[in-house]
Amino acid sequence: MAKKPLFMIGHSVGPFQDEQFNQLANYVFGHCDALILRESVSLDLMKRSNITTAKVEHGVDTAWLVDHHTEDFTASYAVQHWLDVAAQQKTVAITLPNWHRSTNVSAPLNKRMKKPLPGWSIAFSMKGIR
Incomplete structure (x- = not known):
């Protein structure tokens, strides 16, 4: 190859x-x-x-290598609600991207999708929830 x-x-x-x-x-x-x-x-x-x-x-999930950017993130009302829920009880969070939009596997996911990641995805990743 x-x-x-x-x-x-x-x-x-x-x-x-x-x-x-x-x-x-x-x-x-x-x-x-x-x-x-x-x-x-x-x-x-x-x-x-x-x-x-x-x-x-x-191996490991390479998502754990992504830097967290808590200093420039402001949670929306809905995101803050789910962050509060996740902080109070065991929670499983998943990200469901449109993989068919992925064309450049070396680019960050939001660049490959040609749109920003949803706030809840960023918020949960900042809390270490995967």
């Missing part, structure tokens, strides 16, 4: 439910130098679907 090392870092992969997709996944994962997964669910999905795991290594 372009005679350059290919490392896939901080990814989740799967599910593998289509034979053509599985063949492509096997090709890409077999030709990369390392597929560094951020969680074990992806590895289990790969094994169940007979996707090659020879290059898999355990």
Whole structure:
């Protein structure tokens, strides 16, 4: 692949439910130098679907490397409400971006989406909630 090392870092992969997709996944994962997964669910999905795991290594979610910018963030009423809820009880927060807009994987997510991330996403990430 372009005679350059290919490392896939901080990814989740799967599910593998289509034979053509599985063949492509096997090709890409077999030709990369390392597929560094951020969680074990992806590895289990790969094994169940007979996707090659020879290059898999355990890693971390690279989102934890993003700097926090609390000094220039003002929470809206709705965001502040959910921050208060999250501070008072166990909470799970998820971000549901429009991945189909992603064209440049090296750019920050908000740049790839061509719009700012929603305030609740920024607020929860500042609180360390993922």
